[in-house]
Amino acid sequence: MASNTGSPTRPRRPRGEGQWALGHREPLNPNERSKKDGPPLDVRARIENIYAPGGFDSIDPGDLRGRFRWLGLYTQRRPGIDGGRTATLTPEELDDRYFMLRVRIDGGALTTGQLALLGELSRTYAADTADITDRQNIQYHWIRIEDVPTIWRRLEDAGLTTMEACGDSPRVILGSPVAGIAADEVVDGTPAIEEIHRRYVGAPEFANLPRKFKTAISGQPDVAHEIHDVAFVGVEHPEHGPGFDLWVGGGLSTNPMLGVRLGAWVPRDEVPDVWAGVVGVFRDYGYRRLRSRARLKFLVKDWGPERFREVLETEYLHRGLVDGPAPEVPGTPVDHVGVHRQTDGTFYVGATPVAGRTSGSMLIAAARAAERAGSSRVRLTPQQKLVVLDVPGSEVEGLRTALADAELHAAPSSWRRSVMACTGIEFCKLAIVETKQRAADLVADLEKRLADLQDGLDHPVSVHLNGCPNSCARIQVADIGLKGQIVTDAEGRQVEGFQVHLGGGLGADAGFGRKLRGHKVTAAELTEYVERVVRNYHAGRADGERFARWAARAEEAELR
Numbered sequence: 362m363a364s365n366t367g368s369p370t371r372p373r374r375p376r377g378e379g380q381w382a383l384g385h386r387e388p389l390n391p392n393e394r395s396k397k398d399g400p401p402l403d404v405r406a407r408i409e410n411i412y413a414p415g416g417f418d419s420i421d422p423g424d425l426r427g428r429f430r431w432l433g434l435y436t437q438r439r440p441g442i443d444g445g446r447t448a449t450l451t452p453e454e455l456d457d458r459y460f461m462l463r464v465r466i467d468g469g470a471l472t473t474g475q476l477a478l479l480g481e482l483s484r485t486y487a488a489d490t491a492d493i494t495d496r497q498n499i500q501y502h503w504i505r506i507e508d509v510p511t512i513w514r515r516l517e518d519a520g521l522t523t524m525e526a527c528g529d530s531p532r533v534i535l536g537s538p539v540a541g542i543a544a545d546e547v548v549d550g551t552p553a554i555e556e557i558h559r560r561y562v563g564a565p566e567f568a569n570l571p572r573k574f575k576t577a578i579s580g581q582p583d584v585a586h587e588i589h590d591v592a593f594v595g596v597e598h599p600e601h602g603p604g605f606d607l608w609v610g611g612g613l614s615t616n617p618m619l620g621v622r623l624g625a626w627v628p629r630d631e632v633p634d635v636w637a638g639v640v641g642v643f644r645d646y647g648y649r650r651l652r653s654r655a656r657l658k659f660l661v662k663d664w665g666p667e668r669f670r671e672v673l674e675t676e677y678l679h680r681g682l683v684d685g686p687a688p689e690v691p692g693t694p695v696d697h698v699g700v701h702r703q704t705d706g707t708f709y710v711g712a713t714p715v716a717g718r719t720s721g722s723m724l725i726a727a728a729r730a731a732e733r734a735g736s737s738r739v740r741l742t743p744q745q746k747l748v749v750l751d752v753p754g755s756e757v758e759g760l761r762t763a764l765a766d767a768e769l770h771a772a773p774s775s776w777r778r779s780v781m782a783c784t785g786i787e788f789c790k791l792a793i794v795e796t797k798q799r800a801a802d803l804v805a806d807l808e809k810r811l812a813d814l815q816d817g818l819d820h821p822v823s824v825h826l827n828g829c830p831n832s833c834a835r836i837q838v839a840d841i842g843l844k845g846q847i848v849t850d851a852e853g854r855q856v857e858g859f860q861v862h863l864g865g866g867l868g869a870d871a872g873f874g875r876k877l878r879g880h881k882v883t884a885a886e887l888t889e890y891v892e893r894v895v896r897n898y899h900a901g902r903a904d905g906e907r908f909a910r911w912a913a914r915a916e917e918a919e920l921r
Contacts, residue, residue, distance in 0.1 A: 379571070379649030389650040392529070395427045396569045401528060404428035409510045417458045417506055426452055431530055431568065433463040433523030434509070437502055437788040444786055444793035444857060445847050447829075455790045460504040462487070463526035464516060465562075468536030468554045468578075469497035469741035476739050477728035478519050483721025486512055491724055492797075493717040495585075495781060495835065496533050496575075497741045498526060499724075502788050524563045529570045531561060531640060535589070537579040538711075538740035538748045542703040546580040547595030547688075548603040553632035554578050560633060567640050571647035572655035574640060575612070577743075578605070578632065582688060583695040584743050587611050587619045587867050588838065590657040591639045593632055596688040604628045606688050609639060609669060610661025613832035617873050618658040623670045626685025638677035642669070691868045693820055693907075696744040698778055699771055700757055708752045710760055712769035716782035716800035716826070717745030723767050730763035745781055775821035776807040781835065785828035785845070792828030794845030794857040799884065800826050806888040807895075814899055822895055822908050826859070837873040838865040840908040841891060848881040858883040863894070863920055864912025872909070877917055894920060 377385035379393065388394035395401075404424050412420045425436065436456040447455070464479065471479075479499050483491040486508045487501035494500050504512070516522060525531060534554050541549040557576075561567055567574075577584040580595030586608055593605035605627045611620030627635050643657045661669055674681050697711040714723065731739055731749045734756035740748040747769055752760055761771045770777060780803065783789070785796030803824065825839035836842030842865055848858030859882050862874030882890045897919040902911045912920065 377650065378654070380646050381649070382645040385649070390652055392427065392652060393649050395423055396529065398423070399428065400565065400568065401428040401431040401530075402563060402565065402568050405432055408432065408506070412506050413508075413510050420506065425456075428528075429460075430527035431525055433465065433526030434504075435461045435527065436790070437461045438786065438790045438792070444828075444845070445855060447791065447793050452790070459502070460506065460509075461784075461788055462501045462504045462509070462512070462523060463494070464499045464501070464521055464523055465526040465533040466497050466499065466521070466741055467534045467558050468540065468551060469538050469743075470536070470551070471739050471741070473728040473731045473737050473739060475519050475521060476731075477725050478515065479521075480721040480724030480728065482512055482515060483724065487721065489720045489722055491719050491721050492784070493714065493719055493741050493745045493747065495717070495743050495745050495833070497535055497743060498533055499741070500784070522562070525568070527573075529572055529574075531567055531570070531574045531576060534558065535575075535577040535579070535584040535743050537581055537583050538697050538742045538746075539583075539701075539703075539709060539750075540580060542705070542709060542750060543581065544702070544704050547597055548580040548605070548629055550578040550580050550593065550595070550605070550629070550632070553593070553629050553636075556633045557636055561637065561640075567637075567644065570640070570644050571649045572652065574643060574657065576636065581695070582691050582868060583697070585835065585838070585867055587871055588613055588617075588835065589620060590643065591636060592620060593627060593636075594688045596626065596686055598626045598683070598685050601626065601628065601683065604685070605632060606685055607635065607682070609666070610658045612656050612658040613835060613837055614656075615653075615830050615832075616658070617832070617837045618662060619871060620658075621661060621666045622687060623666050623673075623682070624684055625670060625682035627682065635673075635678065635682070638673050641677045642673055646672070694823070694866075694868060696746060696778065697742055697748050698746060698773065700761070703751070705751075708754060708757050709748055709750045710752055710757060710764070710771050711742070711746055711748040712761075712764045712771040713746045713773050713778055714769055715777055715804050716780050716797055718782075718797050718801065719769075723769065726767035727764060727769055730760055730767065733763070734760040774804070774808045774815065775818060776804045776811070776824070779821040779823040779840075780804050780825070781823070781839070782826040783828050783833040785826075789828055791831060792845065793847060794828050794859070794884065796826045796828045796834070796845065799887070803888055803891065807891060810888065810892050811895060814895070818899065819905055820907050822898070824891060836862055836865075838867050838871075839874065840864065840866070840912070841894065842874045843882075843887070846881070848883055850883045850885070856883050856885070859887065861890075864909040866907075866909040870907060870909035875912055875920075877920060880921060
């Protein structure tokens with residue numbers, strides 16, 4: 362056989378992942394091209410000067426489905442499109458002429474005046490919609506582009522904003538709803554949250570990240586810190602005192618990963634600088650070639666925490682970080698529902714709607730009830746709840762009654778307390794199934810069907826409903842997580858249903874739920890299924906055993 366006399370084959374160069382720090386700045390997908398074509402934050406001027414006066418038909422498609430997100434705006438789903446068509450229609454076919462608008466509320470912190478304003482804007486411009494999200498945002502629907510500049514002016518006059526509530530940017534910073542008032546708090550993270558917001562929200566240097574960037578800062582583990590891109594968790598250093606333990610690389614969606622500790626202790630005054638360093642690493646080294654691999658968690662997984670910390674220290678902070686201990690792990694999830702004493706002797710009262718579904722009217726009622734009770738401060742929580750702070754003991758019962766009259770319950774059933782749901786097919790263009798109303802129906806049904814177990818469960822069983830695989834409702838870390846999809850029922854029909862995740866959790870039960878091969882539940886079967894599994898848990902658990910521990914060891918027959 363003749364020999365090959367051609368030139369030797371050169372080794373193939375590895376394909377770049379779109380990392381700016383390595384010189385890969387060419388636009389690698391439509392989103393990156395869009396950001397290169399025009400700074401996303403510049404879209405505000407076009408909204409105010411062109412699109413609001415000209416109406417929906419005047420909006421450029423590149424702004425409509427791209428840059429609008431940096432100002433908290435998404436088009437909502439056109440009514441009447443069933444979930445089986447979600448993946449087959451073009452964006453133009455899915456778009457309604459109305460918008461979802463997110464108001465970012467860093468740390469969930471509001472005055473009663475701001476809460477009342479949010480309710481008034483809801484009633485005037487958003488058809489009385491105003492959901493509390495698990496990002497401590499308020500989310501409106503039915504917003505017209507013509508009204509957006511007026512909404513912005515009224516929000517900003519009250520110290521609120523929609524800036525970077527969405528988009529490839531640093532989104533709302535989660536913080537403890539009881540920062541500064543809780544007895545078991547290690548350190549109050551509020552000053553750090555406020556300083557980050559002041560320096561960096563809307564700053565061009567961080568307005569073009571590879572993907573969204575989620576932050577949590579809390580003096581106690583009450584903000585789901587394990588599933589954030591960066592998290593600062595309160596911890597006491599044996600030599601340096603109170604500060605924060607640094608975590609990076611968490612996130613859910615279709616490739617869930619828990620964050621990892623960098624082993625670094627950060628004093629509160631240094632949190633903004635360290636935060637900016639982590640965001641800088643993500644901006645410069647994050648993967649921009651594929652949107653599906655663009656979150657920080659993929660970089661952390663590939664690098665490992667040791668290399669990530671080394672790059673952060675040497676290239677961005679230009680100094681070493683102090684080694685520190687891990688924070689304490691709570692035995693049970695913390696949601697701040699109920700009546701609790703503050704460090705100053707007054708009380709905070711945490712109340713819950715069903716799965717975050719509120720209205721402008723409810724928010725106004727809550728604000729007025731809080732003011733009558735002598736409070737001027739409220740907080741939204743990462744569990745879709747509302748907390749009123751600084752309540753004198755003599756006013757607690759009156760406030761609880763007034764909140765309950767507004768369908769915000771401070772002594773809820775375990776089901777109202779533990780059910781969470783995303784927006785779902787009612788408004789979301791990515792959704793496949795309905796969630797909010799289904800959550801409300803599920804709560805009402807379980808309150809009746811499982812009334813005999815109301816006092817017999819040591820720990821509430823959390824049920825999270827998500828309309829698609831993206832896990833906005835954290836399905837992988839719920840006791841019973843339900844991922845919406847189209848399934849086949851017993852008659853062979855294609856209907857709304859769910860893939861089931863069992864035994865996920867954070868804190869002491871940190872990990873992702875167990876999936877049973879081929880196991881799906883139709884929407885029509887959902888109540889019966891949840892009741893069956895919960896009764897199996899109640900009958901088969903060991904003394905004090907949490908659902909996650911039981912689900913990990915239970916036989917499959919008990920989980921189906």
